[in-house]
Amino acid sequence: MKSTYTQHEKAEFVARVDELMRFENLSQNAAAARVGVTGAQVLKWRRALLAGGVTALQNRYAACGRKPMYVPTEAESQALRELVLNTDPTSGARVNKILAAQLFARDERCSDALRAILENLGMSRRALPPTIAKAMHVRKSDKDLLRGGKRYALEGLVTPRELSYIDEMGAIQALMPGDLWESDDMHLNGMFWVPWESDTDKCATKFGCRVFRAQLLPFLDVATGGFVAYSLILRESDAYKAEDIRWALSHLFNTVGVPRTLRFEHGSWASNAVESIEKDIHVCRIVHAKTAKGKIIEGRFNVLQRVLAVNEIHLGRKRGEFEWANSQWMAYRNGVRDPRKEIPSLAEQVQRLDAAFAFVNNKPMNGELYGPDNAKKLHNLPYWIPQQIADKFYLDNPAPRKPELEEMLAVLPAARDVSIRNGLVRVKMEDFGGVYYFHSPEFARVGDGWPVRVCFDPTDPEMGAGILSQRDTDDARNLLNIKRGAFICRAAYVERVPQFAVGGGDTLGFDRAKRHAKLAHLLFREIVPAHRHRGVTVHEFRSGTSGERTEVRGLLPAQAPCPTVAPRRSAAEPAPSDRRGAAIDVEKLFTVE
Numbered sequence: 001m002k003s004t005y006t007q008h009e010k011a012e013f014v015a016r017v018d019e020l021m022r023f024e025n026l027s028q029n030a031a032a033a034r035v036g037v038t039g040a041q042v043l044k045w046r047r048a049l050l051a052g053g054v055t056a057l058q059n060r061y062a063a064c065g066r067k068p069m070y071v072p073t074e075a076e077s078q079a080l081r082e083l084v085l086n087t088d089p090t091s092g093a094r095v096n097k098i099l100a101a102q103l104f105a106r107d108e109r110c111s112d113a114l115r116a117i118l119e120n121l122g123m124s125r126r127a128l129p130p131t132i133a134k135a136m137h138v139r140k141s142d143k144d145l146l147r148g149g150k151r152y153a154l155e156g157l158v159t160p161r162e163l164s165y166i167d168e169m170g171a172i173q174a175l176m177p178g179d180l181w182e183s184d185d186m187h188l189n190g191m192f193w194v195p196w197e198s199d200t201d202k203c204a205t206k207f208g209c210r211v212f213r214a215q216l217l218p219f220l221d222v223a224t225g226g227f228v229a230y231s232l233i234l235r236e237s238d239a240y241k242a243e244d245i246r247w248a249l250s251h252l253f254n255t256v257g258v259p260r261t262l263r264f265e266h267g268s269w270a271s272n273a274v275e276s277i278e279k280d281i282h283v284c285r286i287v288h289a290k291t292a293k294g295k296i297i298e299g300r301f302n303v304l305q306r307v308l309a310v311n312e313i314h315l316g317r318k319r320g321e322f323e324w325a326n327s328q329w330m331a332y333r334n335g336v337r338d339p340r341k342e343i344p345s346l347a348e349q350v351q352r353l354d355a356a357f358a359f360v361n362n363k364p365m366n367g368e369l370y371g372p373d374n375a376k377k378l379h380n381l382p383y384w385i386p387q388q389i390a391d392k393f394y395l396d397n398p399a400p401r402k403p404e405l406e407e408m409l410a411v412l413p414a415a416r417d418v419s420i421r422n423g424l425v426r427v428k429m430e431d432f433g434g435v436y437y438f439h440s441p442e443f444a445r446v447g448d449g450w451p452v453r454v455c456f457d458p459t460d461p462e463m464g465a466g467i468l469s470q471r472d473t474d475d476a477r478n479l480l481n482i483k484r485g486a487f488i489c490r491a492a493y494v495e496r497v498p499q500f501a502v503g504g505g506d507t508l509g510f511d512r513a514k515r516h517a518k519l520a521h522l523l524f525r526e527i528v529p530a531h532r533h534r535g536v537t538v539h540e541f542r543s544g545t546s547g548e549r550t551e552v553r554g555l556l557p558a559q560a561p562c563p564t565v566a567p568r569r570s571a572a573e574p575a576p577s578d579r580r581g582a583a584i585d586v587e588k589l590f591t592v593e
Helices: 007-023 028-035 039-052 074-087 098-104 112-118 130-135 140-147 149-156 202-207 242-255 272-279 297-308 323-333 346-361 372-379 386-396 405-410 442-446
Strands: 164-166 172-174 180-183 192-195 209-212 215-221 226-234 261-264 285-288 414-419 425-429 434-439 451-456 465-469 487-493 538-542 549-553
Touching: 007 028, 007 039, 028 039, 074 098, 074 130, 074 140, 098 112, 112 130, 140 149, 192 346, 202 209, 202 323, 209 323, 215 242, 215 297, 226 242, 226 346, 226 386, 242 272, 242 405, 242 414, 272 285, 297 346, 346 386, 372 386, 405 465, 405 487, 414 425, 425 451, 434 451, 434 465, 442 487, 451 487
Parallel strands: 180 261, 261 285
Antiparallel strands: 164 172, 180 215, 192 209, 215 226, 414 451, 425 434, 434 487, 451 465, 465 487, 538 549
16 A cells, blocks of 8 residues: 555545445445555545645645755756766765765865865764765766776666567567576585595695585576586686587587577687587577676576585685685695595585585576566466476477587587698697597598698597588688588597508608597586486596596485594684584485475
């Protein structure tokens, strides 16, 4: 019920109450309650209406409130706003006005009455009068415009998004599962250990393991707000690369399917290796968000981080804000404490990630974009639960398509531009300490010197390589008229290099360099099925020295805990080893009914 009404609304209420009393034989209070007001209000309005007509029902507020201390003129307001913009160092919505007001008191454009008020700021007066503070107010868009037109165009005007897109014909269509997927990197705050052999790492030398925090690359279906897959990346000394993104995408396409559009940020996500998925192979469309506000996944990261922090030793979003956890991190890295006795292993961390993603995907959402209103409007469901929306949609609609063989080969993680030489393509991989050779009879058709892009998986070269043409169509040497980016063939991996190629010139005979002399990084990837309930998933892990492949399966019973002696801790420090007394029951941590 509104607290105030216009004069015409009051007259209409009186007429409706009188009508109910006359035709339905209701009392005044009962009739007033039906239209949403009280009987006392109707009685008061009827008397005023009979005495003075509709004009008598006007709200009288002219004499209310205290008289303003001072109302700045338009010229003073403009000068004050300019001072605020020049003296406020912040770029957000918050505005610092006190310094600008104190400086304006020394300006000759300031009137004596206003100067008398402003000179007392910081002494007898601690705050600006409301009318002066209102006159000095500047918007965030004003700050953006002061910093430049480009910033204003990107951030100054903010329009809320809705779950829709514009199709090829220019019409606005509702966004449905599989239309738009997003991905971004998130540094895990939780620590875990993996078996590791190294002479330079103190923890590995003493305990045979290394502590990681790793980087997580989840994939979010924007239409549902639920995660469909994730990739976990461990590198010894650097961040993820474009090859890691291609690795994740190849497994995403092969396991979950291909969406209509992918939305990424810039940086490695806008590299040629990633952009070629759309420009050369045309697997799906790729767009890039201009700012973090343009990505839905950033908000979902906040929820996921809070869930992952349950019953876990973590460093916090600011990386080291918890002093006791930061001390433990340094103790593990320096080999002072044995991480195997106190923090999760890689297998246990995978179980936590699986359970956390399942919890977030089955948690009701109550926002403006993802909430009950849109759930009823778009999917005829009472609540917005991402997993339920996806399950309901794919009961009546086909799942995202799986890639063709040519597309799958062209999206393999490593992509290198080389030329065909002597009937072979030669790719040097510094990270893997070796050189890879691939051969196909099609090379004889296109001829030596033809520029190609070789796409393959260095950890599994026996799969072969996808060969894409990199010669322009208008090149005079392109006698076969092969379009740039077109798929030429699948080339087989060559373990031993032939001595020479007929017609291609002689070559020196040599053995192939050892394929995996030393890996520069340890890779671990995991894909969660999108349209099935969570089940056993397989992950690959390669040793940094032997290249040995090991399978780590999610949702298996936790490893038996190592015998431990409780370390000495301060009173304010939580006990990280309490959970090590028995195997982790992940289902109890995030039970989804």
